[in-house]
Amino acid sequence: DVKVTQSSRYLVKRTGEKVFLECVQDMDHENMFWYRQDPGLGLRLIYFSYDVKMKEKGDIPEGYSVSREKKERFSLILESASTNQTSMYLCASRGQGGGYNSPLHFGNGTRLTVT
């Protein structure tokens, strides 16, 4: 079974702080994703990565950056946290699927509160 582990379950930070959210997957997946989940808005893609050191912007990248130095680890960085970044953050991974599309495997999320 694929395991995607997010290092923090709950996080409380102050406005202006630099925040790191860490995610590790154990299935040697090439693709990793960061989503943000807000009530009534579904899951919105922030950034994704298809290989080590490669990254692509998703639909809402403003105020975020990412880092992928190792294949199994994908970090989301909030350079200067703001209250509108209070949300649930979900990390996911996906294998190449042998040429076909395949499902995402999610972590259990990090609930971030910015005060």
Added chain:
Amino acid sequence: QQQVKQSPQSLIVQKGGISIINCAYENTAFDYFPWYQQFPGKGPALLIAIRPDVSEKKEGRFTISFNKSAKQFSLHIMDSQPGDSATYFCAASTFTNAGKSTFGDGTTLTVKP
């Protein structure tokens, strides 16, 4: 621009009833349509998925119906149980761009005993 529209936002069903959640998409390049189930405190997990070359897929009590010409797909939960109470997300993706998925807004299902 919302590429995947999901309805209803919430749904209450009696035990043993049928739950139906609908999704519509715009991008004809989508080639994979999964449904995810999320329980409180957990991340979403794949429930069932379909590719556009079939019109229906059934796994136990869960069925996806797919209408390519209408660009719509739906999830049917037969004999709904209280344990099915969860949030359901439809999604759509293409094989390109790492297979990134676009999600619907989610449906909160409550199955009453």
